[in-house]
Amino acid sequence: MSFAQIFIAIWLPLGLVTVVLVLVFLATFPTSYDPYRKELIQLASPDGSKEKEESEMTAEEQIAAPKQLSVETSVQMVVLGDIGRSPRMQYHAASIAKHGGRVDIIGYQESEIHPDLLSSPLVTIVPLDPAPSGLQTSNKLLFLILGPLKVLWQVWSLYRALAYRTQPAKWMLVQNPPSIPTLAVAQLVCFFRNTRLVIDWHNFGYSILALKLGPSHPLVRVSQLYETFFSRMATAHFAVTNAMSAVLNEMSGITARPLHDRPPAHFQPLSKMDRSAFLDKLPETAQYAEDIKQRRWRLIVSSTSWTADEDFSLLLDALVIYSAKATTNTKLPKILAIITGKVTAWLSTEDYASLLGAADLGVSLHTSSSGVDLPMKVVDMFGAGLPVVGWNRFEAWPELVTEGVNGEGFGSADELAGRLLELFGDRQDHLEKLKRGALKECEVRWDDEWDPVAGKLFGLVK
Structure with a gap:
């Protein structure tokens, strides 16, 4: 087979296909941003009325027009x-x-x-x-x-x-x-x-x-x-x-x-009256509401995405240790732990913010794969004035939590259990101090x- 025949049989069709693909690409090329073009956004009219020519509108319609x-x-x-x-x-x-x-x-x-x-x-x-x-x-x-x-x-x-x-x-x-x-x-x-x-x-x-x-x-x-x-x-x-x-x-x-x-504006501390009403309303807390208000029970909240950088077993093991201690020390309050997330209690934006405002303590299990990121859940907790205990064995932790001021850290289930026993037991005054620190922290907002x-x-x- 001659070179010309090879060219016609193989390369010519390939060339034609390539030209067609290039033309299609150019014809469908995405439009570019033009810095000199004035962009206008049409706002909907308050009454949903259809657009009319301005000369056909009454004064009231002109005010209400898009x-x-x-x-x-x-x-x-x-x-x-x-x-x-x-x-x-x-x-x-x-x-x-x-x-x-x-x-x-x-x-x-x-x-x-x-x-x-x-x-x-x-x-x-x-x-x-x-x-x-x-x-x-x-x-x-x-x-x-x-x-x-x-x-x-x-x-x-x-x-x-x-x-x-x-x-x-x-x-x-x-x-x-x-x-x-x-x-x-x-x-x-x-x-x-x-x-x-x-x-x-x-x-x-x-x-x-x-x-x-x-x-x-x-x-x-x-x-x-x-x-x-x-x-x-x-x-x-x-x-x-x-x-x-x-x-x-x-x-x-x-x-x-x-x-x-x-934290954005919708995370806010709750007043005593609003906290009481929310505890009565939320299905997960309603039957324990009076005990939580009287501090016979303590409400803790943790949020998890069930990813590899969150070891949820830490909290479960700590609660088992706490429960064993509480059976011999009747002065220790019981704990209601609410876990929010994709496969647990997924709440609306409003209810999640209120839950943080109603809780006694937040728990962060984020361990950080890089060591230099931070759990946003703690930011939300501070926005609601909620003190935090969290895994602190990574470099960036001090950028978020000032230990002894608005939160405490832990590095094992035993340490987490110890924090819970202290804050809900003999050192409840320290929990109040951490609460004041969290309320101070919530003054700094996203904007x-x-x-x-x-x-x-x-x-x-x-």
Whole structure:
């Protein structure tokens, strides 16, 4: 067969296919952000009336007519997880909208989202299609096979949402982890759409993967290299702790602005009357309400996502130790422990905030895969004026809790049991001191932290 025949039989068809694919790509190329284009958001009229020409309206109808809001800042927010269980990203969205920015939140919509976001004309929820259940597994060997297939599914659904299902935005704020495939897809879309990428570091993706595969597994090393490579190309970074900011700078040369978690306004201490009414109303506490009010029972609250960096057996073992002591010491109160989370008592946003305000003590079991992230549940507890005992064997713990002032730490089930025996037994005055410290801590709110850091970066706060 001659060269010409080979060319016609093989390379010409391949060339034609390539040309067609390029033309299709160019024809469907995602629109880019135009900094000179004025963006207007149509606000709904209070009475839901249809739009009319202004000349046809009465004075009252003109007042009630839909209005347009000029938007200078727009943000795509990426949560490759359940939006409802990503409170920090919801707080970001609420702050951006509060200052007049438009927000598209891209993520999985599996649980309740804060009602303020759902009602805001500046916030749009863009739900991702979940991966087929057949791609989910806890088996290590199957994970190596199904994991890449799940990533491919996520790549396509995320790219489609960012490039075609949403308007171009000035900024893209990405929650990390998960870093795979989020960072690569985000960088690609930002390049196409003239968008500036900001990474909000909650933890490190490779350190969480190490909990599943082990720190020496080759995929963990690959994950770390991937995370470092794509994160370096971002415009800016936020980190949840000073310690994480320092690690990012040392490990990757990244300068991340520390942006500590703080409680939003809906977490508040309860008055004595409101606490009493809530204890009577909540099904989990109703039958013990009077005993809790009289301190014959103590109410403790812990929140868990049942992940590898939360050893829930610590609390169970500590409660067993406490129970054994309480059988011989009748002065010790009984304990009602309420565990909230995905497979336990999942409460509405309002009820969860009230539960924290009604409790006597919060318990954090977060052990931190990286050592430099912090449990947001403790921030929520402080927002409700609730003192905390928590696992303290990691570097960033002192950035959140001042031991002896607003909380206490522990490093084993025996130590946790000891804390409970002290605070509910002979040292109840110390529990009152920790309560006062938590109430003092709750004075610092999310806006106080967000405005001078993220607000200034996005150009929303002068």
